[in-house]
Amino acid sequence: MERIEHHACFGGWQEIYQHESTTLGCTMNVAVYLPPQAEKGRVPVLYWLSGLTCTEQNVITKSGVQRYASEHGIAIVAPDTSPRGEKVADNHLYDLGQGAGFYVNATQKPWAANYQMYDYVVQELPDLIEAHLPVTQERSISGHSMGGHGAMVIALRNPGRYRSVSAFSPIVAPTQVPWGQKAFESYLGSDRETWKQYGTLELIATAEERLPLLVDQGTRDEFLDKQLKPELLTQACEAAHHPLTLNMRTGYDHSYYFIASFIGEHLAHHAFALSQ
Amino acid sequence: MERIEHHACFGGWQEIYQHESTTLGCTMNVAVYLPPQAEKGRVPVLYWLSGLTCTEQNVITKSGVQRYASEHGIAIVAPDTSPRGEKVADNHLYDLGQGAGFYVNATQKPWAANYQMYDYVVQELPDLIEAHLPVTQERSISGHSMGGHGAMVIALRNPGRYRSVSAFSPIVAPTQVPWGQKAFESYLGSDRETWKQYGTLELIATAEERLPLLVDQGTRDEFLDKQLKPELLTQACEAAHHPLTLNMRTGYDHSYYFIASFIGEHLAHHAFALSQ
Numbered sequence: 001m002e003r004i005e006h007h008a009c010f011g012g013w014q015e016i017y018q019h020e021s022t023t024l025g026c027t028m029n030v031a032v033y034l035p036p037q038a039e040k041g042r043v044p045v046l047y048w049l050s051g052l053t054c055t056e057q058n059v060i061t062k063s064g065v066q067r068y069a070s071e072h073g074i075a076i077v078a079p080d081t082s083p084r085g086e087k088v089a090d091n092h093l094y095d096l097g098q099g100a101g102f103y104v105n106a107t108q109k110p111w112a113a114n115y116q117m118y119d120y121v122v123q124e125l126p127d128l129i130e131a132h133l134p135v136t137q138e139r140s141i142s143g144h145s146m147g148g149h150g151a152m153v154i155a156l157r158n159p160g161r162y163r164s165v166s167a168f169s170p171i172v173a174p175t176q177v178p179w180g181q182k183a184f185e186s187y188l189g190s191d192r193e194t195w196k197q198y199g200t201l202e203l204i205a206t207a208e209e210r211l212p213l214l215v216d217q218g219t220r221d222e223f224l225d226k227q228l229k230p231e232l233l234t235q236a237c238e239a240a241h242h243p244l245t246l247n248m249r250t251g252y253d254h255s256y257y258f259i260a261s262f263i264g265e266h267l268a269h270h271a272f273a274l275s276q
Numbered sequence: 277m278e279r280i281e282h283h284a285c286f287g288g289w290q291e292i293y294q295h296e297s298t299t300l301g302c303t304m305n306v307a308v309y310l311p312p313q314a315e316k317g318r319v320p321v322l323y324w325l326s327g328l329t330c331t332e333q334n335v336i337t338k339s340g341v342q343r344y345a346s347e348h349g350i351a352i353v354a355p356d357t358s359p360r361g362e363k364v365a366d367n368h369l370y371d372l373g374q375g376a377g378f379y380v381n382a383t384q385k386p387w388a389a390n391y392q393m394y395d396y397v398v399q400e401l402p403d404l405i406e407a408h409l410p411v412t413q414e415r416s417i418s419g420h421s422m423g424g425h426g427a428m429v430i431a432l433r434n435p436g437r438y439r440s441v442s443a444f445s446p447i448v449a450p451t452q453v454p455w456g457q458k459a460f461e462s463y464l465g466s467d468r469e470t471w472k473q474y475g476t477l478e479l480i481a482t483a484e485e486r487l488p489l490l491v492d493q494g495t496r497d498e499f500l501d502k503q504l505k506p507e508l509l510t511q512a513c514e515a516a517h518h519p520l521t522l523n524m525r526t527g528y529d530h531s532y533y534f535i536a537s538f539i540g541e542h543l544a545h546h547a548f549a550l551s552q
Binding site for chain 1: 534
């Protein structure tokens with residue numbers, strides 16, 4: 001890992017690292033915020049997964065998360081949203097290809113060669129972070145939109161690996177909405193049975209561990225009715241008796257202005273879980 | 277004024293307005309944050325002037341200022357940094373022309389036709405804001421880098437018009453450093469006497485009103501020695517017995533990671549002055 005950016009921020013350091021990913025077969029950037037507490041000892045980590053079109057930069061420049069991470073002594077690790085580079089398959093649409101990895105392991109050509117974001121986020125990235133930086137193996141995970149989907153799927157599929165999970169404006173039902181169906185058809189193929197391993201609703205129905213879900217959703221989100229459908233998450237959690245706190249936030253949209261307004265509450269949620 | 281963006285944010289509204297500026301002879305965008313208190317009555321305003329290459333977007337997407345503006349009940353008004361548009365004179369360099377107005381009234385061709393940012397910020401913009409939005413005539417002013425220069429010059433030249441002034445990483449001596457000399461030569465011409473009306477140091481020497489200056493400056497700022505020179509501000513304030521709080525922040529650079537870390541303290545400073 002080579003450090004390519006290093007900025008003092010809220011008493012700690014906002015950094016960008018670059019590394020060759022064996023899982024993804026390309027060079028990746030990852031944003032790391034190290035709070036001041038990391039100078040004296042190891043700190044737990046909150047992984048943040050961003051949404052469509054984003055890179056590792058969005059959450060660190062727009063959410064103000066560092067203030068809360070500094071207060072609670074939590075590192076923030078924010079990977080890019082897909083493999084990157086000229087040799088990596090891409091598409092002219094914003095919701096497929098680079099910037100739209102959907103946190104799955106692709107099985108279809110041309111995507112399978114590089115689009116292994118699930119394994120990257122679950123295994124390679126934490127291994128790298130925990131080997132090279134002053135962090136513990138206590139992990140939480142959160143994300144926005146496509147990244148909220150990724151955070152919930154990854155937490156649900158890996159019981160015991162994350163202390164807590166939360167999401168902003170998540171795509172809760174990728175197997176049922178246009179964004180998810182388009183991506184899964186391309187990355188996973190037409191056999192919809194294979195999609196279920198990446199569907200939050202399907203995973204909740206069979207979850208071994210009842211890790212509480214914290215979800216914030218704006219009521220004026222421009223993607224609410226067509227792509228996000230939080231009511232489906234409520235139904236799935238009720239049916240499976242899975243604990244859910246769904247905060248519907250009146251007037252808020254899909255932007256980082258929404259995330260910035262409530263990310264302090266999410267950090268408090270993760271800090272509490274990480275301190276137990 | 278036409279509202280072109282409207283996002284819920286920290287209980288208030290982050291908005292962008294577009295208007296035809298008679299002072300600048302072009303269409304301008306201006307960012308306005310209205311805190312929740314503005315729904316029940318008029319609130320005071322902090323004007324924020326951004327630095328080179330910035331637009332009205334930078335401070336509202338990167339500083340996290342809305343959190344503090346919401347707590348204190350202060351509106352934030354952030355104009356663009358120069359006139360804009362295809363018909364407005366420009367230059368291929370980042371530090372001259374569009375994005376680099378330096379908050380002066382240009383007298384030289386081709387700039388004089390549109391580059392009247394001093395009058396725009398001091399007069400036209402507040403008139404417009406105070407006529408159309410739920411704000412009082414209680415004003416404070418702050419800014420970053422070129423905008424820190426602008427904020428101090430404007431406050432010093434208009435006694436009684438601003439309750440308080442502050443700056444991050446300001447260009448304190450534009451008449452003595454490359455950024456300022458290049459801009460002033462182009463906008464104001466070669467007669468250096470005319471530059472003094474836009475020089476913070478020169479204005480401090482003759483100021484009628486001793487409005488305290490609050491300045492934050494990072495010690496690892498990449499422009500510190502060549503362009504910013506805060507020691508000259510200290511000397512000028514000592515010579516004139518002008519009150520100055522200069523916070524040198526160890527390890528911080530010129531970025532918004534620095535601004536985000538300390539803008540809460542600046543908002544508290546302005547809130548106190550605006551409440552007197």
